[in-house]
Structures are given as structure tokens and as C-alpha cells.
Amino acid sequence: MTRNIYITSIEGHAGKSTIALGLLDTLSREAKRLGVFRPVARTSDERDYVLEMLLGHEAVNLSYDDAVGVGYDDVHADPDLALSRIIERFKAVEAQCDVVVIVGSDYTDVGSPTELSYNARVAANLGAPVLLVLGGQSEDGESRSPADMAQVYSIAHQELDAAHAQLVGVVVNRSDPDHLDDIIGGVSAAVGDDTPVWAIPEDPFLIAPSLGSLLAAVDGELLRGDADLLQREALGVVVAGMTMENVLLRLIEGSVVVVAGDRSDVLLATLMAHASETFPSLAGIILNGGFDLLPQIERLMDGLDVALPVIRTSFGTYDTARIITKTRGRLAAESPRKFDTALALFEQHVDAAELMRRLDLHPPTVVTPLMFEYGLLDRARQRPQHIVLPEGSDDRILRASSTLLRRGVAKLTILGDEGEVRGRAAELGLDISGASILSPFDEELRDRFATEYVKLRAHKGMTMDVARETVTDVSYFGTMMVHLGLADGMVSGAAHTTAHTIRPSFEIIKTKPDVSIVSSVFLMCLEDRVLVYGDCAVNPDPDAAQLADIAISSAATAAQFGIDQRIAMLSYSTGTSGSGADVDKVRAATALVSERRPDLAVDGPIQYDAAVDAAVGKSKMPDSEVAGRATVFVFPDLNTGNNTYKAVQRSAGAVAIGPVLQGLRKPINDLSRGALVQDIVNTVAITAIQAQAVAAEKQEQA
Structure with missing residues (x-):
């Protein structure tokens, strides 16, 4: 049965997108097929940026058009007909997914008597429990007291109750960081039952506009600087309407400085201050007035070689400052730091386990x-x-x-x-x-x-x-x-060769006492399970004893990451059907593993198809507990292993995490020089888990 959840609020700017992103990220650990749906979305030329951001999540595989119910105009024209259309379109999404995160409309007077009442009606008709998001900040930016929040909840609850919408939880977002417990207590008292209430503190960074959005807002052009830095958020505004020395005293970390285009002295001083380690680091400079820079000033700027973006706009100082201060930041897909901030806030302040329990999600039977x-x-x-x-x-x-x-x-x-x-x-x-x-x-x-x-x-x-x-x-x-x-x-290893990275570990860290060789595995994440492939990166042609070491180390690595240990010692022959030096090496290695670790399930030599396919395994090795069910695959040499992992990665769409080095006394891991940021994050997490195991072993021995 598909379980869904409806995120809505009683007002705008409560931060539903932050909650939706955190919830989607949490659900991606619990369900294989995730969906996102926006019952009422903008129908203008501008696409719904919240929906686009959520659809960009790795766990979601839906098109924008599929994920939209109706437009605001449709609701205004005929709310009942719009609701019928919403249900129809939602059912098509629900049929494709295990869980759907439904994000209610923005606060734009969609229906009568209030927008929340229409969202509550939609939630009830979709059979989705409501996660209510309350804004901890008033429209003028003041923090609301616990009593204020309790009153806001009471108003919202009346609308939900009237529509017979089920409340699954309350999140007070953008709360006063100094009064989180008081806010939770005040709203919990108003709720009056066991419905959980969580409070997430206000983080100014999440509402800060990026320099790119300011560039668009002032209809400006990038005169110079690194275009990649337009993603940086502007955490403040400094209007440089004073002398150079006074401007320098007022610079703020992460701010955008508005400078009149004909004040070359202030422009150059600001650039020099940014380049200096003794002044705050700026987000950018906006030159107003539309003036052209003098050639000699441009030459001076060239000499400074500063990557700081400098934007020119034709607006005057007042209009430029007014536009900047009214430009609101968005939690958009192109801001990794905002993503991380939003996810961290949700993880730290919302009890995800409790929320999942209330959604009655069963533990997954597959691992994506x-x-x-x-x-x-x-x-x-x-x-x-x-x-x-x-x-x-x-x-x-x-x-x-x-x-x-x-x-x-x-x-x-x-x-x-x-x-x-x-x-x-x-x-x-x-x-x-x-x-x-x-x-x-x-x-x-x-x-x-x-x-x-x-x-x-x-x-x-x-x-x-x-x-x-x-x-x-x-x-x-x-x-x-x-x-x-x-x-x-x-x-x-992001900027160095594998040899450069791991050679020092051979000299300094060295192998564990019972291991003769450092080897590697790739954690191969298939559509529904994770397998271990070794060795695919380090040892060109291991002998039987080394192959046995690789198998035992690979099993230990599998155990560290919660993967069953059924070891297939791979060869071009299965069982006793073949002969030759290569097969004999694998046969000898299998015997050594069984002798050294009789507790491990291991079989070999075995062909790959017999190791993974239950029918083939039963036919070729009917008495084997590994055949057809293998989880750890040990290749006879580097040539076979490296080519196989890449073939599976490319042809089966598997995610290959690694190489993960094993056999060292302490964890050292190598990155591909083409590693993506997420690859680095995963490898650090793997290394940390390995380090946890080392620490646990030391504690046991103490």
C-alpha cells in the first residue's frame, strides 16, 4: 500500500520547501520508489522552483508535468472541478510510487475562505496525513513567542479539522533558536494529544539570496569575476555611499557591496580589502548607475586578479539597494550549501524515526x-x-x-x-x-x-x-x-595517482598482523542489493595465498557494511569441471579460506553466472550454499576484476563505490581523479566506518 504525506502551512514563507526536502531525503532511505506531487502550482511562464528542486532529487523519477495537479486559475474558476482533476492526476503518480510527498500550495489566496482549508480538503481526498508547517517568524521578520505559535496552530487546526484532514505532526520552522523547547511546549499544549511537535531554528543563510539572483533582479551584467561564484549567497548589504575609509570599516562577511559606478576609489579599495586576509570575505560588488569603467581602472583591476564577481546595473543607488533587500533567497537545486544546511537542520531537529513510524512504513526488503x-x-x-x-x-x-x-x-x-x-x-x-x-x-x-x-x-x-x-x-x-x-x-587521490596515495601506507601503516597483502573492493550498488567485488584495483596477479587473503579481507569488509558474506571464488570453470594453472590457483585459494576461516561460506572455483543466478547455480553446484546467492565476488586477477566491475557499472547502471582499501592496520582510501563531490563524501563515510571498527577492536583488546 502506498503511504503518502501532505505538507502544508497556514501562510507563506514558512519554509515548506526545507521540510519537503528533509522529508524526501529521509524517505529515500526507507522506500525504493519515491514520488513528488504539487496539487496546485503556478501556471505562468515561470516553472515552480520548489517542485523542480524536489524532482531533481536522485530518488525521484517523475517528469514535471506528471507531478502537477492544476494551476491557481483552475482553482479560482471551479474549486470542485479542480479537486477532481487533482485526484485524477495524483492517482497516476501514486500508481508508480511507494511513497508520495505532496507539497501544498503557496499562500496566494487560492480558495475560499482560506487557502489552508482548500489544502486540507485536498489532503483529505487524497487520503494523505498532514505534516503542518508553522512559520516561526512574522511578516516583519520578528520571532514569534510560544504563545503566538500556539495561537497560529489553533487557527490552522480549525481548518484541518473542518476538512477532516488527519494531522501526523507539526513542525515550527524558522523558530527563535533561543526558545526551541518553549515553542515545542507551547504548541504541544495547544495540540493536546500525542501528535509530535518539532521546532527547527531560523537560519539566515537559507533565506539569503544568491549573487546570481541579485544579478537577475537588478537586470545587471557580470563585468568580471568568476561566474561560478554567482552561486554564493549574499548575507548582507553594504551601501557604499560614503568615503573610502568609512566603507572599509563597514564591510560585512559575505555581504554584497553597492558602489556608485563612478567611485573608482571605493571600488578598488573594496576589491583590495576582499583580497586581504585582514578584511571580511565579500560575496560580490554591484556597480550602480550604468557607468563605464575607465581603461586605467580596468588595468588596475586586472592586476589585482580577484575572482570576486563585479556586476554593473543601470539602476541608481536607492533603487539598487531597494531591489536587493526585497530579493528573497530560494532553496534551489543549484545551491549545494543550502541543500546541506536544510538537510542538516531537518536531521538534527525532527525525529525521523518517529515520523516514519507514524506513516506506518515497513522496513524495506531491498537496498537501493x-x-x-x-x-x-x-x-x-x-x-x-x-x-x-x-x-x-x-x-x-x-x-x-x-x-x-x-x-x-x-x-x-x-x-x-x-x-x-x-x-x-x-x-x-x-x-x-x-x-x-x-x-x-x-x-x-x-x-x-x-x-x-x-x-x-x-x-x-x-x-x-x-x-x-x-x-x-x-x-x-x-x-x-x-x-x-x-x-x-x-x-x-582526487588530485594524485593511486600509487602516490597508497604507497606511504605500505611503508608506514602496514598490514594487519594476520594479513599478508593490501587489497581493495568495490561496493557494487545494484538496483535492489549491494555486492562486494575484490580485488579490482591493487594486485595484478595474486597467488593462491594472496587470493585467500583477499577473500577473507573482502568478507570482513562486507560484514562492516552490513552485507551477507557468501564468497564466490571466481574462475572460468565451475567445481571440478576444469583444470589448468589458473583454475588450480583458485581451487587452492578456496581450500585455504575454508581452512583458515571455517565459519565463512565460500565456494570455488565458480563461474560468475553460477554465482549469481539461482537456476544456473542449482544446476552446476546443487549442494552449494553460495551458488546462485553469492554476495562477495573474488576475481582471480586484476585484469578480470577491473574489467568486470566497469562492465557491470556501465551496462547494469550499478553505482560503484570504491576502491575501498582493506588489510591495513588503519584506514586509508583512494579516490578516482575524476571523483565527484558525492564520491568523496561516500568515501569519507566509508573510511569513518572502517575507523570505527578499528576503535572497537582496540577497545575489546584493552
């Missing part, structure tokens, strides 16, 4: 790639570990760091020059204030690491001078941090 990825983040968040990221000069690392910190996935140290790293993050509009920034040339650590490295490599004739030079390499520096307990794990 998205479910698995979110499971990684959840597990890493339970006991945050300290991960070092050596490649602080890579924008992808900074973006991933912002997401990881905002979502509470891990504690981070980023290697690089602190001024440069924090400066670039500020330019990108990223918040990495929670990360430590450490220079690999830090003298105290450099000497400490060099001394340790000389001890470790004394048998190779290592000298102090060479060691001091070696440990300033970011991979060596990060690995030494892990070795000495200054970090729990390391993730690198």
Missing part, C-alpha cells in the same frame, strides 16, 4: 544505491571519526568538506595553507569553519614525523634530511597523522 549511501552517512554520524584530507587545493574536496561538516559525518583536517584554503572556501560560499587546516610544512609536526619516519625506514638507510623532505608531501604527511593517532583515517 541511494539507501546504501544514506546508510553510510548515518553509520558514520553515530560515532564521528577524525579524517584527514590532504588535497586542500581541490575545490571538490572543499565542497565535500562543507557537506560532511554540515551533516556531522566526520571531524576533518584539511592539509594546505590555511589562508589559501579558507579564502577559496569563502569565495565558493562554503562553510568549512569546523575543519582544522594544517600546513604540511608545520615545523613542529615536520620534525616529529621525520623522526618517526627515520625509525620506520632505518632498514632502508633513511636519513633525517631526506625524511624531513619526504614528510612534507601531503600523502606522507596525512598518512603519518593516521599512524601517530592524530587522525583516524585518510582519504586522498
Whole structure:
């Protein structure tokens, strides 16, 4: 049975989009087929940005037109006919989905007597319980008291009750951060039953407009600067209608500065202040008045080489400032930081487990790639570990760091020059204030690491001078941090080769006592399950003993990530039907695994089809507990493994997470140089989970 939920409010600007995004993200961990529906949407040339944002979520596979019921004009013309059309279109969406998130209309006087009453009527007719969103801020921007919120709830409840809509929960969004408990208490008293009430604090960042939206609002043009930085939000406005020195005193972090186009002195001073580490980092500059810059001024700006966006508009100072202050920020798909902020607020302040229980969602019987990825983040968040990221000069690392910190996935140290790293993050509009920034040339650590490295490599004739030079390499520096307990794990490789990333771990971290070889696996997320493939990235041609090590390590990795351990030792032959050196190697490796770990379900040699297909497995190996049900696949060599994982990734549309290194005493993981931000986030989460396991082992031994 499809379970649905209807998100609505009694007024505009309550932040339904934040709640809808958080709810959609939560549901994506619980259901395979998610839907989004907007019963009443704008029918003008401008598409509904909230709906487009939600449809952009990875878990949703619907078109914009399918997800819309009717337009506002349709409701005004004939509310009953519009409702019939809404139900008809909703049923078509419901038939395709396990759960549908229904987002009520914006507050635009859709129906009579109030818009909420029409939304309540729609919810009742769609059979969807209502998650009521109340705005914690009044229209003039003042925080509402607990008594005010209780009164707002009472008004809303009357409308829901009159339409016989079922209330599943109340979220007071944009609440006064200093009075969350009081607000929850006040509204809970007004609710009067066991309906849960949650309060999410106001976050000014979520309502801040991006520089791109300000560019459009003032009908401006980008004169110079990095167009990618137009995504940054403007957290304030400074109208530079004064002398240069007074403007510099009034600059605000993350603000947009409005400068008259003929005030070249103020423009240049503002650009220089932004480039300096002693002044706030700005979001951008808007030159008003439509004046052309003098050639000599443009030459000076060229010399400053500042990426800060400079926008020109023909409006005067007053109109420019008025337009900017009236431009409201949107939770749009192109703002990753807003996404992360909204998700983090929902995760931290709404009891998702309780909400899911009230929706009566049953645990999923399949595991989709998205479910698995979110499971990684959840597990890493339970006991945050300290991960070092050596490649602080890579924008992808900074973006991933912002997401990881905002979502509470891990504690981070980023290697690089602190001024440069924090400066670039500020330019990108990223918040990495929670990360430590450490220079690999830090003298105290450099000497400490060099001394340790000389001890470790004394048998190779290592000298102090060479060691001091070696440990300033970011991979060596990060690995030494892990070795000495200054970090729990390391993730690198976005800008370095695999060899550059993992060579230091072979020299410094080394293998676990019972493991002879470092290997890797890919976590292959298929449509309905997750499999483990090893080794697909490190060892070209392992012998039988090494292959057995890879199998045992792969089973341990599978266990760490909640995957059943049924090991298929792959070959071109199944059982006793074939012979030859390659088959004999796999047969010997299988015997070694059974001898060393009799508790593991392992079979081989076995062909891939017999390992995955129940019918083929039963035919070729009828007595095997692995055939047709394998979850861990051990390939005989790197050539086979690497090609197979890529073939499955491309042809079956699987999500390949990895390579995940295994066999090391402490976790070090490599990234592809083409890694996306989400790949980095996933790999850090995996590394953190591995570090949790290391910490648990130490605790057991203590």
C-alpha cells in the first residue's frame, strides 16, 4: 500500500520547501520508489522552483508535468472541478510510487475562505496525513513567542479539522533558536494529544539570496569575476555611499557591496580589502548607475586578479539597494550549501524515526544505491571519526568538506595553507569553519614525523634530511597523522595517482598482523542489493595465498557494511569441471579460506553466472550454499576484476563505490581523479566506518 504525506502551512514563507526536502531525503532511505506531487502550482511562464528542486532529487523519477495537479486559475474558476482533476492526476503518480510527498500550495489566496482549508480538503481526498508547517517568524521578520505559535496552530487546526484532514505532526520552522523547547511546549499544549511537535531554528543563510539572483533582479551584467561564484549567497548589504575609509570599516562577511559606478576609489579599495586576509570575505560588488569603467581602472583591476564577481546595473543607488533587500533567497537545486544546511537542520531537529513510524512504513526488503549511501552517512554520524584530507587545493574536496561538516559525518583536517584554503572556501560560499587546516610544512609536526619516519625506514638507510623532505608531501604527511593517532583515517587521490596515495601506507601503516597483502573492493550498488567485488584495483596477479587473503579481507569488509558474506571464488570453470594453472590457483585459494576461516561460506572455483543466478547455480553446484546467492565476488586477477566491475557499472547502471582499501592496520582510501563531490563524501563515510571498527577492536583488546 502506498503511504503518502501532505505538507502544508497556514501562510507563506514558512519554509515548506526545507521540510519537503528533509522529508524526501529521509524517505529515500526507507522506500525504493519515491514520488513528488504539487496539487496546485503556478501556471505562468515561470516553472515552480520548489517542485523542480524536489524532482531533481536522485530518488525521484517523475517528469514535471506528471507531478502537477492544476494551476491557481483552475482553482479560482471551479474549486470542485479542480479537486477532481487533482485526484485524477495524483492517482497516476501514486500508481508508480511507494511513497508520495505532496507539497501544498503557496499562500496566494487560492480558495475560499482560506487557502489552508482548500489544502486540507485536498489532503483529505487524497487520503494523505498532514505534516503542518508553522512559520516561526512574522511578516516583519520578528520571532514569534510560544504563545503566538500556539495561537497560529489553533487557527490552522480549525481548518484541518473542518476538512477532516488527519494531522501526523507539526513542525515550527524558522523558530527563535533561543526558545526551541518553549515553542515545542507551547504548541504541544495547544495540540493536546500525542501528535509530535518539532521546532527547527531560523537560519539566515537559507533565506539569503544568491549573487546570481541579485544579478537577475537588478537586470545587471557580470563585468568580471568568476561566474561560478554567482552561486554564493549574499548575507548582507553594504551601501557604499560614503568615503573610502568609512566603507572599509563597514564591510560585512559575505555581504554584497553597492558602489556608485563612478567611485573608482571605493571600488578598488573594496576589491583590495576582499583580497586581504585582514578584511571580511565579500560575496560580490554591484556597480550602480550604468557607468563605464575607465581603461586605467580596468588595468588596475586586472592586476589585482580577484575572482570576486563585479556586476554593473543601470539602476541608481536607492533603487539598487531597494531591489536587493526585497530579493528573497530560494532553496534551489543549484545551491549545494543550502541543500546541506536544510538537510542538516531537518536531521538534527525532527525525529525521523518517529515520523516514519507514524506513516506506518515497513522496513524495506531491498537496498537501493541511494539507501546504501544514506546508510553510510548515518553509520558514520553515530560515532564521528577524525579524517584527514590532504588535497586542500581541490575545490571538490572543499565542497565535500562543507557537506560532511554540515551533516556531522566526520571531524576533518584539511592539509594546505590555511589562508589559501579558507579564502577559496569563502569565495565558493562554503562553510568549512569546523575543519582544522594544517600546513604540511608545520615545523613542529615536520620534525616529529621525520623522526618517526627515520625509525620506520632505518632498514632502508633513511636519513633525517631526506625524511624531513619526504614528510612534507601531503600523502606522507596525512598518512603519518593516521599512524601517530592524530587522525583516524585518510582519504586522498582526487588530485594524485593511486600509487602516490597508497604507497606511504605500505611503508608506514602496514598490514594487519594476520594479513599478508593490501587489497581493495568495490561496493557494487545494484538496483535492489549491494555486492562486494575484490580485488579490482591493487594486485595484478595474486597467488593462491594472496587470493585467500583477499577473500577473507573482502568478507570482513562486507560484514562492516552490513552485507551477507557468501564468497564466490571466481574462475572460468565451475567445481571440478576444469583444470589448468589458473583454475588450480583458485581451487587452492578456496581450500585455504575454508581452512583458515571455517565459519565463512565460500565456494570455488565458480563461474560468475553460477554465482549469481539461482537456476544456473542449482544446476552446476546443487549442494552449494553460495551458488546462485553469492554476495562477495573474488576475481582471480586484476585484469578480470577491473574489467568486470566497469562492465557491470556501465551496462547494469550499478553505482560503484570504491576502491575501498582493506588489510591495513588503519584506514586509508583512494579516490578516482575524476571523483565527484558525492564520491568523496561516500568515501569519507566509508573510511569513518572502517575507523570505527578499528576503535572497537582496540577497545575489546584493552
